[in-house]
Amino acid sequence: MIEKIVVAAVVCWINFVMVDVLIGGLPEVPGVRGAKHIAHAIRNYGGNLNGGYMMGNIVCSPDASAGTLLASSCYYAFGSWEGGLLAATVVYFGNRICADPGYAGTTGTLTTTALIFIFSHFGFSPANFVAGMVLAIVTIQGLHHKYSSKILGSLARKMGTIEG
Numbered sequence: 150m151i152e153k154i155v156v157a158a159v160v161c162w163i164n165f166v167m168v169d170v171l172i173g174g175l176p177e178v179p180g181v182r183g184a185k186h187i188a189h190a191i192r193n194y195g196g197n198l199n200g201g202y203m204m205g206n207i208v209c210s211p212d213a214s215a216g217t218l219l220a221s222s223c224y225y226a227f228g229s230w231e232g233g234l235l236a237a238t239v240v241y242f243g244n245r246i247c248a249d250p251g252y253a254g255t256t257g258t259l260t261t262t263a264l265i266f267i268f269s270h271f272g273f274s275p276a277n278f279v280a281g282m283v284l285a286i287v288t289i290q291g292l293h294h295k296y297s298s299k300i301l302g303s304l305a306r307k308m309g310t311i312e313g
Contacts, residue, residue, distance in 0.1 A: 153273050157281025160264060161217050162288065166304065168213035168257040169203060191298050200298030204289065213257025214289070216240045218282045220261035225275035232275075233262025 184205030191201030219240055223232035237258040244254050265278050289297050 150277075153277040154280045154284070157268070157273060157277040158284040158288075159281075160268070161221075161261070161278060161282040162285035164260055164264060165213040165217045165257050165282075165285065166289075166301070168216075168260060169253050170304065191295070194295055196295040196298035197302035198298075200301035200303075203301045204298055213253045213260075214282075214286055215243075216254040216257035216259075217261040218279070218286065220258040221265065221275055221278035221282050224262060224265050225279055228275075230262050230266050233258060233265065237262070 184202055187205030188198055188201030191204060192198040216236070219236040220233040223236035224230060226232055227235070237255050240254040240258045241252075244252070261278070261282075265273070265275055268278075269275075289301070
């Protein structure tokens, strides 16, 4: 059971970071206003400004991290992929309410739904992904903002979405 949660956490982390960077255009600029304030606070603390933008977006709008968690939870609650589609609809409207110009949250919800469906054929349950996503979010938001922001900024540079 623990092994499946760890694998799910790694899959969720890669999924939501890749979707946020590739689809959401993060962490170059904030998608919503509050993200800028969080990013500058993290930079003033010694972190990376671009990684701080990404972390601020996670807090201020339903990006891929929220979409991943909602997809996992709704898949679990409904017992099927239809829960993931409901979550995608909710995240889509949540992004519009937050005036978020992107579709990373909706994309993250849909990719997570697909991943849970695929991994269910290998004995993984949606509950593994709920726990895994909580762990993935904690590694980005809960452990250490300074170093998390530097990891995110470094990944974005390596993927070519930001310069410098």
